[in-house]
Amino acid sequence: MSGVEAAKRLAARSAVDAFVKNGFKLGIGSGSTVVYAVERIAERARAENLQLTCVPSSFQARQLIIEHGLLLSDLERTPELDLAIDGADEVDDRLTLIKGGGGCLLQEKIVVNAAKDFVVVADYRKNSAALGQQWKKGVPIEVLPLAYRPVQKEIESRFGGVAKLRMAKAKAGPLVTDNGMFIIDWEFNEAPAEGWTKIGMELNNIPGVVEHGLFIGCAKKAYFGNEDGTVSER
Ligand SMILES: O=C[C@H](O)[C@H](O)[C@H](O)COP(=O)(O)O
Numbered sequence: 001m002s003g004v005e006a007a008k009r010l011a012a013r014s015a016v017d018a019f020v021k022n023g024f025k026l027g028i029g030s031g032s033t034v035v036y037a038v039e040r041i042a043e044r045a046r047a048e049n050l051q052l053t054c055v056p057s058s059f060q061a062r063q064l065i066i067e068h069g070l071l072l073s074d075l076e077r078t079p080e081l082d083l084a085i086d087g088a089d090e091v092d093d094r095l096t097l098i099k100g101g102g103g104c105l106l107q108e109k110i111v112v113n114a115a116k117d118f119v120v121v122a123d124y125r126k127n128s129a130a131l132g133q134q135w136k137k138g139v140p141i142e143v144l145p146l147a148y149r150p151v152q153k154e155i156e157s158r159f160g161g162v163a164k165l166r167m168a169k170a171k172a173g174p175l176v177t178d179n180g181m182f183i184i185d186w187e188f189n190e191a192p193a194e195g196w197t198k199i200g201m202e203l204n205n206i207p208g209v210v211e212h213g214l215f216i217g218c219a220k221k222a223y224f225g226n227e228d229g230t231v232s233e234r
Pocket residue numbers: 029030031032033034086087088089099100101102103104105108
């Protein structure tokens with residue numbers, strides 16, 4: 001296992017061991033780090049006979065829950081969650097996150113909002129003082145396909161930087177999210193000195209924007225796996 005993978009695994013296992021309790025209703029995030037969290041949740045559920053209910057925040061999360069034999073639910077049957085566990089592309093010193101690098105952010109934000117607590121699991125590359133220092137691919141913004149061009153133009157003229165339509169990797173044309181939307185990656189010039197709240201609200205107010213990948217004021221704690229085998233907590 002590479003250093004980065006070992007770091008992801010370490011962070012995920014530490015968070016699950018610290019936060020997951022019997023009877024919990026869990027929100028399951030997306031990405032490569034969450035894979036290790038679900039692995040550990042399933043391990044503990046078997047070993048400790050934990051009764052857990054899991055609500056996915058993406059197609060991938062749903063598959064992970066099923067593959068690991070965990071009890072699958074949804075927000076209709078389980079609208080209130082005890083804990084959400086998810087990865088991040090970058091975490092700043094105020095626990096503001098960029099998410100959506102893997103194309104998942106809308107359902108993740110809904111699931112996080114339904115949870116009493118939200119814990120982030122990540123490797124050392126995501127640990128940052130200010131957004132943009134480590135993650136160079138911008139803020140992912142999920143948009144209604146017909147609106148992508150005016151949204152791109154409005155973001156660039158109001159906030160500066162470059163707003164790029166994310167293209168699919170093994171298909172001609174744009175990436176399509178689990179929700180049938182496009183993603184615009186907004187490569188901003190610099191992190192706003194006053195924080196991200198205002199920009200987050202303004203992005204949400206642009207017609208055609210479904211949701212953005214700035215997660216502000218919702219994470220309770222972040223676990224970062226380090227290269228030397230230790231875990232940093234924020
Ligand atoms: O779109 C994907 C999600 O927001 C992920 O949680 C985020 O990209 C982090 O993923 P990973 O754990 O693979 O770095």
